[in-house]
Amino acid sequence: MPRTAPSxxxxxxxxxxxxxxxxxxxAAWSLESWYRDLGLRAxxxxxxxxxxxxxxxxxxxxDGRLLPQNLVEPRLAxxxxxxxxxxxxxxxxxxSPSALGSGLNLAAEPAAGERRxxxxxxxxxxxxLGLSLGIRWELADGGTRDFVVRAAExxxxxxxxxxxxxxxxxxGSILLGLFLLGGLAFALRFALMPLYRLESEIMDIxxxxxxRLGAEWPRELAGVTGNLNALLTGERKRLERYRATLGNxxxxxxxxxxxxRILLERGQAEPxxxxxxxxxxxxxxxxxxxxxxxxxxxxxLIDLAVQEPLEQLRGALAKVYADKPVRVTLAIAPGTAYxxxxxxxxxxxxxxxxxxxxxxxxxxxxxxTPWTSAEWRRPGLAIDVEDDGHGIPPVERQRVLERGVRAxxxxxxxxIGLSVAREIASAYSGTLEIGDGRLGGAxxxxxxxxx
Amino acid sequence: MRLLVLEDEPAxxxxxxxxxxxxxxTIDQAADGVEGEFAGxxxxxxxxxxxxxxxxxxxxxxxxxxxxxxxxxPVLILTARDSWQEKVAGLDAGADDYVTKxxxxxxxxARVQALLRRSGGWSQxxxxxxxxxxxxRSQQVRVNGAAIELxxxxxxxxxxxxxxxxxxxxxxxxxxxxYEQDFERDSNTIEVFIGRLRKKLDPDGKRQPIExxxxxxxRVARE
Numbered sequence: 001m002p003r004t005a006p007s008x009x010x011x012x013x014x015x016x017x018x019x020x021x022x023x024x025x026x027a028a029w030s031l032e033s034w035y036r037d038l039g040l041r042a043x044x045x046x047x048x049x050x051x052x053x054x055x056x057x058x059x060x061x062x063d064g065r066l067l068p069q070n071l072v073e074p075r076l077a078x079x080x081x082x083x084x085x086x087x088x089x090x091x092x093x094x095x096s097p098s099a100l101g102s103g104l105n106l107a108a109e110p111a112a113g114e115r116r117x118x119x120x121x122x123x124x125x126x127x128x129l130g131l132s133l134g135i136r137w138e139l140a141d142g143g144t145r146d147f148v149v150r151a152a153e154x155x156x157x158x159x160x161x162x163x164x165x166x167x168x169x170x171x172g173s174i175l176l177g178l179f180l181l182g183g184l185a186f187a188l189r190f191a192l193m194p195l196y197r198l199e200s201e202i203m204d205i206x207x208x209x210x211x212r213l214g215a216e217w218p219r220e221l222a223g224v225t226g227n228l229n230a231l232l233t234g235e236r237k238r239l240e241r242y243r244a245t246l247g248n249x250x251x252x253x254x255x256x257x258x259x260x261r262i263l264l265e266r267g268q269a270e271p272x273x274x275x276x277x278x279x280x281x282x283x284x285x286x287x288x289x290x291x292x293x294x295x296x297x298x299x300x301l302i303d304l305a306v307q308e309p310l311e312q313l314r315g316a317l318a319k320v321y322a323d324k325p326v327r328v329t330l331a332i333a334p335g336t337a338y339x340x341x342x343x344x345x346x347x348x349x350x351x352x353x354x355x356x357x358x359x360x361x362x363x364x365x366x367x368x369t370p371w372t373s374a375e376w377r378r379p380g381l382a383i384d385v386e387d388d389g390h391g392i393p394p395v396e397r398q399r400v401l402e403r404g405v406r407a408x409x410x411x412x413x414x415x416i417g418l419s420v421a422r423e424i425a426s427a428y429s430g431t432l433e434i435g436d437g438r439l440g441g442a443x444x445x446x447x448x449x450x451x
Numbered sequence: 452m453r454l455l456v457l458e459d460e461p462a463x464x465x466x467x468x469x470x471x472x473x474x475x476x477t478i479d480q481a482a483d484g485v486e487g488e489f490a491g492x493x494x495x496x497x498x499x500x501x502x503x504x505x506x507x508x509x510x511x512x513x514x515x516x517x518x519x520x521x522x523x524x525p526v527l528i529l530t531a532r533d534s535w536q537e538k539v540a541g542l543d544a545g546a547d548d549y550v551t552k553x554x555x556x557x558x559x560x561a562r563v564q565a566l567l568r569r570s571g572g573w574s575q576x577x578x579x580x581x582x583x584x585x586x587x588r589s590q591q592v593r594v595n596g597a598a599i600e601l602x603x604x605x606x607x608x609x610x611x612x613x614x615x616x617x618x619x620x621x622x623x624x625x626x627x628x629x630y631e632q633d634f635e636r637d638s639n640t641i642e643v644f645i646g647r648l649r650k651k652l653d654p655d656g657k658r659q660p661i662e663x664x665x666x667x668x669x670r671v672a673r674e
Contacts, residue, residue, distance in 0.1 A: 282553050286533055286551065286553075289533065309539070312539050312543055313535065313539060315542065315543065316535075316538060316539045316542035316543065319542050319546075319547050319548065320538075320542070320548055320549070322547070322548075322565075322569050323565070323569070323574060342536065343534060343536040346534070346535040346536045346539055347534055347535050347536065349535075350535025350538070350539070351535070354535075
C-alpha cells in the first residue's frame, strides 16, 4: 500500500473540529461573561435598594448614632442570613443583627455623596459584595453630621449559580459541537459520494468490468467525467482502428505473398513476375498506414486556429500542382478554432483540398464556419470544399467515401483521400458528405461536432 | 544537369545515384544533413533530392539553410510518412514537391524533370525552340517534325541549353554541370559537342538554333 496523504474528508473534519472547538469556547466564554455581568449588576441594585431603605428608616438616636428605626428586611435580623448592614458615624456605629459574628470587614469609607462597591471576605471565607454610601445628615439645630451606610450580601449562592451555568454551557457546547461534527461528517460523505462513485467506476474500468463512466454526474464533475468518457471513447476507437488496420494489413498482404510463393515454387520468380506483387504490397502498406496513423479525438486536445494550416495547405498544394494553376478562395470566419490534433486537421483538410485540386478545372472554394447547436457549449466546425470539376454523381458518392475500406478490396494508391478523410472525421464523431457545389462541381462537407 | 542526392540509407542512395547517372545527370551526393547542407550551399546544384530523416541535421533544416542563403534550385523531398503534416512541413520549408517512400525511380525522375522544366520557365514537358522540339519525358528530339538521334551527352547538352532558353550559358558552366567534379575538364570538348549538335540539328546551317556569343557562351532562343 503506497503512502497516501490524509483523505479530503479527514482533513475537512479535523479542520472543522478545531474551528468548532474554538467557536464553542468563545461562545461559552462570552455567554458566561455576559451572565456574570448581568448578575453582578442585579446584586448591586439589591444593595442600593437595601441602603436606601436603611437610610429612609433611620434617624439620629439619643447617643448621636444614626439608627434604623425598624428593620423592614427580615434577613437583616437573622444572623448568618447572608444580608448584612452597618452604619458608621463619628459617635459610634450600628450593625445589623445578621452580621453578628460574621466578621464583616468592609474597608471603604466614602465621603458624603459618594458610594463605593467592594468585594470582601467574611470570617468563614465566604465572599460578599459590599456597598458603602457616604451621607450628610442635617440635624435639627441646622448642623450636619457625616455617616457611612453600608450593606453587604453574600455572593456564595450566586457563585454557585454561575458554576452551574458554566457547567451547563460547557456541556451544551460540547454536545452542540459533537452534533455539528457528526452532521458535517454525514454532509461530507453525502457531498463526496460522487467522488467515491467516480473512484469505484474508474477501478471498474481498470479491471475491465465496465467500458465507460455512467451518466448523471453533478455539475462540478460533469466536465471531468465527460472528458474522461471522451478520452476513453477516443482510445477505444483508436484501438479498434489499429486492430482493424492490423487485421486488414495482414489479410491483404497474404494474397501477394501467396502469389510470390507460388512463383518461387514454380521457379518463375523473375523480376518481371515479382514486381507487380511487390507493387501491390507496397500499395497495401501505404494505404493501410494512411488509414491508421492519425491522432484521433480526445478530451486533452487544445484549440487549433484553422486559418494558418489551411493557408499552408494552399501554398503546399500550389507547389505540388505547379502545372495546374487554380484559384483558391478561403473564406474563414475570423478566429475559428476547434480542438483537434494539428496533424489530423492537416490530413483531413489536405485530403479534401487535394481531392478538389485534382478534379477541379481552375477554381476551388473553401468555406469554414462554426457549427452551432443549443446542445453545445462550444461550437463545432463545418468545412465546405467546392470545385468546378465534373462533380460526383449521386450513385457514386457512397462508394467514393467507402473506397478501400474493405480489406479484400483491391487497393489502388489513388482515390482514397475522401474515405481517409471520412475515417478521421468519424474518429472525431464527425461526418463527411458529398453534394453539389455552387461552382458546378462537387461539394464535400465536413462537419465536426461541438461539445 | 547537376543533381544533389541527400539520402542516408546507402542502398537507396547508391541506387538513386546510379539511376540518375543513367538518366544523364551529374551527381553530387551526401549521407548526412551537415554534409548535404554544405554541398547545396557550395556546389552549382541544379536540383536536389532530399530525404527528410537524416543523421546530424534534418533534411528540413538543410532546405531552410539553402533557401535562407538565397539558393533557389528546386528541391524534391523523399518522405517515409505519407501525411499532409509532413508534406506541408517540407513544402513550407522551401521544398517544391514530394515523393513518398517506397517509390519507383520513374516517379522520382519524372518529378525531378518537371521541377527542372518549371524552374527553367517551361510549363509543358515539350520544349520548343526554332524548329527543334525536345520532349523531356521521352528524351526524344525532333527537328521540323523528324526524329533525330543524339548521343546521351549531346542530349544532355541540348536539354540544358533548351531548359534555359533565352539565357547565355558559358562554356565553364556547361563543363561544371555536365561533368562530375573528378572528371577531366576541357572546354574544347564542349566546343566539339556543340559543333556536332549543330550539324545534327541544322545540317544545312540555315536556322542556327544554337547561337554563339563570343567570349560569353551559347544561347538557344526562347520563343
